[in-house]
Amino acid sequence: MDDVPLTIARTSAGxxxxxxxxxxxxxxxxxxxxxxxxxxxxxxxxxAAIAVADEEGLDATTMRRVAQAxxxxxxxxxxxxxxxxxxxxxxxxxxxGQMPRPDLAxxxxxxxxxxxxxxxxxxxxxxxxxxxxxxxxxxxxxxxLAKYEHELRAFEGLGLGDVEMDAAxxxxxxxxxxSARSAADQRAAQNDAMTDEQWWAVSSPLLARLSDxxxxxxxxxxxxxxxxxxxxxxxxxxxxxxxxxxxxxxxxVLIERR
Amino acid sequence: MDDVPLTIARTSAGxxxxxxxxxxxxxxxxxxxxxxxxxxxxxxxxxAAIAVADEEGLDATTMRRVAQAxxxxxxxxxxxxxxxxxxxxxxxxxxxGQMPRPDLAxxxxxxxxxxxxxxxxxxxxxxxxxxxxxxxxxxxxxxxLAKYEHELRAFEGLGLGDVEMDAAxxxxxxxxxxSARSAADQRAAQNDAMTDEQWWAVSSPLLARLSDxxxxxxxxxxxxxxxxxxxxxxxxxxxxxxxxxxxxxxxxVLIERR
DNA sequence: CAGTACATCGTACTATGTACGGAGTTATGC
DNA sequence: GCATAACTCCGTACATAGTACGATGTACTG
Numbered sequence: 335m336d337d338v339p340l341t342i343a344r345t346s347a348g349x350x351x352x353x354x355x356x357x358x359x360x361x362x363x364x365x366x367x368x369x370x371x372x373x374x375x376x377x378x379x380x381x382a383a384i385a386v387a388d389e390e391g392l393d394a395t396t397m398r399r400v401a402q403a404x405x406x407x408x409x410x411x412x413x414x415x416x417x418x419x420x421x422x423x424x425x426x427x428x429x430x431g432q433m434p435r436p437d438l439a440x441x442x443x444x445x446x447x448x449x450x451x452x453x454x455x456x457x458x459x460x461x462x463x464x465x466x467x468x469x470x471x472x473x474x475x476x477x478x479l480a481k482y483e484h485e486l487r488a489f490e491g492l493g494l495g496d497v498e499m500d501a502a503x504x505x506x507x508x509x510x511x512x513s514a515r516s517a518a519d520q521r522a523a524q525n526d527a528m529t530d531e532q533w534w535a536v537s538s539p540l541l542a543r544l545s546d547x548x549x550x551x552x553x554x555x556x557x558x559x560x561x562x563x564x565x566x567x568x569x570x571x572x573x574x575x576x577x578x579x580x581x582x583x584x585x586x587v588l589i590e591r592r
Numbered sequence: 593m594d595d596v597p598l599t600i601a602r603t604s605a606g607x608x609x610x611x612x613x614x615x616x617x618x619x620x621x622x623x624x625x626x627x628x629x630x631x632x633x634x635x636x637x638x639x640a641a642i643a644v645a646d647e648e649g650l651d652a653t654t655m656r657r658v659a660q661a662x663x664x665x666x667x668x669x670x671x672x673x674x675x676x677x678x679x680x681x682x683x684x685x686x687x688x689g690q691m692p693r694p695d696l697a698x699x700x701x702x703x704x705x706x707x708x709x710x711x712x713x714x715x716x717x718x719x720x721x722x723x724x725x726x727x728x729x730x731x732x733x734x735x736x737l738a739k740y741e742h743e744l745r746a747f748e749g750l751g752l753g754d755v756e757m758d759a760a761x762x763x764x765x766x767x768x769x770x771s772a773r774s775a776a777d778q779r780a781a782q783n784d785a786m787t788d789e790q791w792w793a794v795s796s797p798l799l800a801r802l803s804d805x806x807x808x809x810x811x812x813x814x815x816x817x818x819x820x821x822x823x824x825x826x827x828x829x830x831x832x833x834x835x836x837x838x839x840x841x842x843x844x845v846l847i848e849r850r
Numbered sequence: 851c852a853g854t855a856c857a858t859c860g861t862a863c864t865a866t867g868t869a870c871g872g873a874g875t876t877a878t879g880c
Numbered sequence: 881g882c883a884t885a886a887c888t889c890c891g892t893a894c895a896t897a898g899t900a901c902g903a904t905g906t907a908c909t910g
Contacts (some may be wrong), residue, residue, distance in 0.1 A: 366855075368856055368909080369857055369906055369907055370858080371856095373857085396898080408860095409859050413857060414636070417898080449693075453846045470770075470773050470774045470777045471777050480807075482814075483811035483812045485690075486814050487810055495817075497821045500814050501816035505838055508767060508835070512762075515728050537891040549741070552744040552745055555754060556757050557758075579846075580842035580845075581842055586839035605878085625886075626877045626878080626887055627885095628887070628888050629874055629875095653866065655866075655868080667889075669869075670869095671888060675867080
């Protein structure tokens, strides 16, 4: 505990110290002593940014847009956060901190892991913009740490070593992230539904190619079946359940070796 | 085969027909009949863009930068591709099309899947910018289709149904993607290595918080172990191997039920 | 009261994608 | 041969987004 090389990574190209300082800010912290009082708090800024991102997506979440939501000038925003990247870090940490964290201790391990996975999937559904954030390791803010603590607990008592616990959690969360991406893409594709004639306009060169060469027998067959499945409401959640079973079975093999 | 609802999704907000047309362009296709001949081909444009992205990252791969690499004016680029999003689609399809596709038929199924996974991981290592592309389903170009065909073949003979094959492949590729992201983040963090005094400046508020509250017992313990592991060269490939074993074990449980 | 700290925010700059139209080149049809 | 149309190249200008910089106003300190 006295030499904790907890990995510190950040999306921000700014000052790491300032990012951490903001992440771990306290409500009663010593405010500025002179000059006018700020009209908002960092919490309010972050909340406004999250609301805009949830409602309009990350592309629309510009400094101008967030400032507008708060009723302040764009450049005023920079008195709260040093830059956009830091704002993103704060947004991420905040939504992670807001996740429900029920006590899972009495559940069997598979149910615990399922609960963790489901909570993460729900998080992505509620905040789709998170998928557009590229880092797997945000800065170590209170939300990140509380989440990590809670989720690691789901792996306790399974006979895994510390590094294995981290790796197993990473594995589970990686799967959920991939599922969330896939589901989001599918929703986007459905929202872009094409008319039949548009579809034919797009597809005719493709179909010609497929017919000419029969170069893709397996892909044609499987793709057709998968495509048909994807038109049904079945798809995203079923794919998730399939994958989660694979994930849990894979972990079960490991756990039963202990 | 006569009503192939192959899912068509795209990163482009442009004309889907034009995207597909470009993806499936042929070298000997009928060129323009009038006006000066183009100085480059679409292939050359895409190759230049890939080279820039590989070398400098996706953020640096601006239309201006690609045009400069080709020695043409920025706006000339638009006579080859309608926009940046389409260029991205073309880049993606091209690198997928360039993947080696050895015949895996004589290998046992786990080795086949390992080969598929490793090829995908290598692809991300060679083209890290791919991680910044958000879609799980690029447009159906020749590269995407050839890759899909090749990879599905690795799942043949395992007793899986068509939809299951697609889901299993999705599951495997999702894992690889997550691993690639994690490895890339780690490389980035190492390249950002902080001096000891920078580290203390950043970490002291964090350590104070951890010490004050002992609120994160598991996270502290596991995070320390995982952090230490991550400082070693061990980490990324070991995490990948750990996860791949889980993936394969999880699939094995399924396959052995058939 | 003068000086300092601090909040607000307009202006201007950099960077990026691309609409638009001018200039030049090549083919077609009369 | 010429007018017209198709086509390539590309400069200019515009919209958008992040943010540096400094002017203005407010509140505290000695």
